[in-house]
Amino acid sequence: MQAVPIADPTWNTTFPHRVAPRAQEWLAGVLLRCDEANGWDSGATITYLLRTTQVTKEVKKLGLALAAPVLDLHTLAGWLAVSEPALRATTYQAELARLYANPTPHIHLLDMGGGFHFCLECITEERMLRRTLVLPHIRCCPLHHVQLQSRCSCLERARPPETDIPGLDPLLQMIYEVGVAQRLFSPGKKPMTCRRCGLDWADFPRLKADPERLILEQKILAWYDFFFKGTRGVLTHALRVINQTLQQRHKKSVKRLSGRTIPVTFSSPERTSLGHLVDVLVSLELTPSDVETDETPLLWWPINRQTFYCPVPACPYRRPTDAGGDEKR
Numbered sequence: 001m002q003a004v005p006i007a008d009p010t011w012n013t014t015f016p017h018r019v020a021p022r023a024q025e026w027l028a029g030v031l032l033r034c035d036e037a038n039g040w041d042s043g044a045t046i047t048y049l050l051r052t053t054q055v056t057k058e059v060k061k062l063g064l065a066l067a068a069p070v071l072d073l074h075t076l077a078g079w080l081a082v083s084e085p086a087l088r089a090t091t092y093q094a095e096l097a098r099l100y101a102n103p104t105p106h107i108h109l110l111d112m113g114g115g116f117h118f119c120l121e122c123i124t125e126e127r128m129l130r131r132t133l134v135l136p137h138i139r140c141c142p143l144h145h146v147q148l149q150s151r152c153s154c155l156e157r158a159r160p161p162e163t164d165i166p167g168l169d170p171l172l173q174m175i176y177e178v179g180v181a182q183r184l185f186s187p188g189k190k191p192m193t194c195r196r197c198g199l200d201w202a203d204f205p206r207l208k209a210d211p212e213r214l215i216l217e218q219k220i221l222a223w224y225d226f227f228f229k230g231t232r233g234v235l236t237h238a239l240r241v242i243n244q245t246l247q248q249r250h251k252k253s254v255k256r257l258s259g260r261t262i263p264v265t266f267s268s269p270e271r272t273s274l275g276h277l278v279d280v281l282v283s284l285e286l287t288p289s290d291v292e293t294d295e296t297p298l299l300w301w302p303i304n305r306q307t308f309y310c311p312v313p314a315c316p317y318r319r320p321t322d323a324g325g326d327e328k329r
């Protein structure tokens with residue numbers, strides 16, 4: 001965290017205490033750390049930000065897994081004195097834009113399904129919400145091997161807290177009532193605390209992860225890694241491999257990650273959510289090497305860990321001097 005001296009000319013254009021996005025951090029975590037660094041209530045930063053765009057109706061569709069148009073990341077980058085691509089990299093915007101060949105991919109393509117949850121160890125160590133938290137089917141922290149958590153023990157015994165809080169900023173009230181934000185932001189409380197009793201997230205009950213679940217989630221994460229480096233060609237090829245596999249095995253239904261056996265049906269690639277796709281691939285016990293072929297240049301590989309070559313002009317992983325991602329492997 002960097003404090004800005006009052007004599008500094010940036011005092012008028014940035015926050016008094018600035019936070020910078022970290023590698024693999026999720027946008028929601030940056031917003032909450034910004035609240036915390038400045039001593040504000042949970043949700044103050046996102047409320048300031050949403051007020052700049054004046055599109056309150058769009059707040060109902062707020063999803064922080066992507067850079068939603070309602071969230072002006074250019075303005076936030078200015079307030080935090082960081083680059084806009086660095087903030088975009090806290091979402092999956094660039095990855096989904098490349099994979100679906102659509103600069104404004106729909107949030108449903110990365111449906112969080114189970115809602116918001118976090119790793120207590122990541123919070124305890126560095127107040128960190130990782131981007132992987134938003135991925136469908138992920139219930140454990142891949143780093144700390146613990147179950148992700150979302151409920152304070154006080155909520156087991158009580159009705160959910162009232163959402164109609166007297167005197168609450170109407171915009172924050174609206175954010176509070178929307179999807180994942182219900183658990184992310186605790187109006188009137190400190191950031192990263194229980195919205196009912198105010199207990200810090202780091203002090204929530206700890207839940208050990210099931211070793212078998214961890215192995216399964218490694219397979220799931222391998223697929224996400226694969227798709228996040230891929231283009232539209234990867235998506236269509238994966239669907240083709242699924243259809244061929246079902247034909248070879250004379251199957252129409254597959255036992256899914258949920259435990260239920262469901263017929264496998266896909267609409268067009270651009271309407272197939274990544275969570276659904278990964279569910280079917282893992283359930284069929286396919287691995288990325290089954291989809292990877294030498295025939296088509298499907299993936300855009302990093303030349304080194306810091307550089308990523310991608311055909312999407314707004315990709316935050318693109319090297320500034322890169323002419324168009326022609327250095328693929």
Ligand SMILES: [Zn+2]
Binds near residue numbers: 119122143
């Ligand atoms: Zn963790």
Ligand SMILES: [Zn+2]
Binds near residue numbers: 152155194197198
């Ligand atoms: Zn509580």
